[in-house]
Amino acid sequence: MTSYDALLLVSFGGPEGPQDVMPFLENVTRGRNVPRERLEEVAEHYRLFGGVSPINQYCRDLKAAIEADFAAHGLDLPVYWGNRNWDPYLTDTVRRMARDGIRRAAAFVTSAYSGYSSCGQYVGDIARARAAVPDAPRIDKLRVYFNHPGFVEPFIEATRAALERVPERLRPGAHVTFTAHSVPLAQPGRERYAAELADVSAYVAAQAAPGHDWRLVYQSRSGPPAQPWLEPDICDHLAELRAAGREAVVVVPIGFVSDHMEVKYDLDVEAAGRAAELGLVYERAATPGTHPHYVSMVRRLLLERTAGPDAPRPALGALGARPDVCPAECGHA
Missing domain, CATH: 3.40.50.1400 (Rossmann fold)
Structure with missing residues (x-):
């Protein structure tokens, strides 16, 4: 059995005001040679909503819902949150976890599928954040959950x-x-x-x-x-x-x-x-958001991983549950 002393919520990040929009888009597209005019076009999408992406508030709401679900089921674990592209940045969160004495954490990513963008890139983000922090905790990404x-x-x-x-x-x-x-x-x-x-x-x-x-x-x-x-x-x-x-x-x-x-x-x-x-x-149709079934899934995935490879892995559809550690085709092996 594996013992964890924290859960890490990992997400994409998004701007929280008009002044954040272009720096955020530059973060997202760094190294991809995206023309400035394309960034300005996408920036207008955000400006229609006051320059605020819904995703950071969603993560705050999801974090609070996970904490409440943990407490209701007697699971005494702190929940941290870090983003790829905006504050709170993942590296800063991992640094705080290290300062707090966290030694091993499970990571839940707000992306349900396999593949590089959905899974492999986040595994790489976690690895880079850990490499940048002395005495960083070990962090295990919870499995892909598209059919949970x-x-x-x-x-x-x-x-x-x-x-x-x-x-x-x-x-x-x-x-x-x-x-x-x-x-x-x-x-x-x-x-x-x-x-x-x-x-x-x-x-x-x-x-x-x-x-x-x-x-x-x-x-x-x-x-x-x-x-x-x-x-x-x-x-x-x-x-x-x-x-x-x-x-x-x-x-x-x-x-x-x-x-x-x-x-x-x-x-x-x-x-x-x-x-x-x-x-x-x-x-x-609505997305899962903070639906109670989705929130409780986080706890169930954590307990499943804690129990080891022989624990039941619920999955709907024809493909079955994906393994705890993704294969090479997710682009990070």
Whole structure:
């Protein structure tokens, strides 16, 4: 059995005011030669929301919910929080953990899937933070949880609720569209990432929308046009639905754990606006956020890891639970 003396919540980070937007975007794109005009274009998305990303407040809310869940179940562990791209930076958090005498922590990442962007990059972030801090604690990332009931069940509930919001006369023919962040086809772990998304989408569709047509599509690509990424793009997909005579769509952001900017802008502004132009009734399902099942999943993943490799690993769908330590295709081995 493994003993932990802290939980570390690891997330992406986001700006918390207009003055933060460009420095944040420069952090995100450092070393990628992204043109300044592209950064300015993305900055406008944040400025529509006062220059504030929802993700940091979400992490505060999630941290508080995890702490309350731990306390309610007699689990006496401190919860720390560190980001990749904005304050509180992961290295600063690891430094504080070392000062507090933490020797071994489990890390929960606000990203549910395998692949480089979803998993491997965070493992690398944790390793770099530890390398920068003398006497840093050992930190073990908890396993990928895309098909854990605590992640999937809130989506089933949210998809049903979104379908109920579609006008009754259009509901039987409503198309269910699952969407996730696109990644380059050349990215390590891309095939595993896409397979996991397809598996969980199929499961949610069967449980929440039996008899409805569905499809997995992608959003939020940011690379040069010549670089192939996972497709189709959601806005192209919406146009195809309308051209085929569809009148209503339910969009399920299956690739996301919370309503951060890629949900609030890319879906609630851009995709919703495109649907309105097309005359397509558009409803968007909620993300798990701080749903009680999602919050309790964090504790269950921690206890599962503590109990060792023979502990039950709950998983829905066809792929089964992923291992505690990701294979090389996540891009960090």
